[in-house]
């Protein structure tokens with residue numbers, strides 16, 4: 001690993017010839033804790049560090065009113081220390097007055113005073129935060145990979161995968177970085193995902209800078225934490241553990257990673273899939289790490305997605321003066337009954353896995369800006385989110401028939417963004433359900449809701465495709481975050497899926 005070794009996980013603050021500091025250090029040494037010692041007298045105490053202490057612990061707790069330094073103060077001086085500002089100034093001038101020891105973990109949490117049980121608990125809790133999944137997720141978040149820029153995320157993943165015997169095939173197209181990686185042969189399970197993220201928005205509204213990952217109260221914050229660098233970290237670490245336990249696995253484990261999912265998705269997964277299909281690459285099962293969960297990790301698994309197609313319709317008329325309608329042909333008037341029928345149509349009733357197909361008008365535009373002009377054209381844009389009960393061909397045909405019936409002169413352009421796909425019950429769905437149930441004791445719900453995903457492209461390879469990822473409540477938002485323990489669970493789930501399908 002080229003990443004510089006991570007700094008100490010803990011910092012112990014204090015003053016050298018103090019008994020409790022000595023005790024605390026003896027304890028940390030005996031536990032082989034990865035810590036550094038910071039002496040207020042030797043290493044100083046900055047305003048900024050003290051402010052962090054005060055923010056986290058409160059100035060009253062920090063002020064050691066039982067120690068000799070405090071007792072030596074004049075009563076009048078003691079009386080002035082009744083607010084954070086005054087206490088801070090005093091502590092900066094006389095750090096010996098700060099309660100010792102102070103143990104700070106790299107995630108910002110702190111512990112004052114020393115008892116063996118407190119230390120044991122604090123260290124154990126902090127170590128959970130520093131599992132390899134969280135660490136890799138943080139390394140990925142630190143790389144500001146605004147779509148379609150990869151910013152070195154894939155290099156980091158590739159290095160880890162290469163180290164455990166994966167063969168890597170970069171498939172870089174235009175501004176987009178993609179790679180396909182595999183280990184072993186035969187029946188193939190691929191993990192798919194994207195390294196790109198959406199822009200952070202107004203960075204001043206983030207509690208912490210969006211590309212400086214932080215952990216607060218067990219939540220990992222940062223752009224991409226949930227969508228989907230957390231999943232990527234969970235996948236890579238799952239692969240590492242799986243390979244260590246099953247060096248001669250039966251099937252093939254693969255990765256399909258892109259840096260263009262959030263923006264245009266033109267040079268990303270779709271191109272990799274075309275490339276792989278051209279040489280008849282085998283893909284049986286594909287797990288996409290998109291954030292599918294709603295309240296707890298694994299409560300929702302996506303086993304398909306609706307299709308999406310957009311119509312850009314122009315109804316033609318004849319422009320004229322509103323006072324002389326007989327000399328014009330008003331396209332708005334002509335179109336209204338047709339639009340009404342369009343809105344009232346039941347396209348299908350959905351099925352076991354899909355809600356009924358929905359059509360929504362996204363835009364209607366006509367008029368020249370004058371109240372005395374009959375417009376020459378009416379433009380309408382509408383979008384279908386459609387189930388597997390329909391094909392895009394059916395939709396095109398039914399819309400054309402409707403317009404014909406209303407005898408409308410029109411031009412119509414279609415834009416298909418994605419075909420629907422569905423993976424019904426089978427080995428992959430079963431393995432995913434089993435993995436979730438094993439770790440959470442809840443049975444995941446199979447859903448096909450939400451926008452499109454790269455799963456639509458991968459399904460073309462004939463693979464079973466399922467999406468399982470973290471909770472999606474904050475994706476694309478300010479202060480995007482994910483529960484650190486969810487990522488750890490997710491990694492275990494991914495590993496269990498590997499074990500069931502290709503061990």
Ligand SMILES: [Zn+2]
Nearest residue numbers: 227228290291
């Ligand atoms: Zn995503």
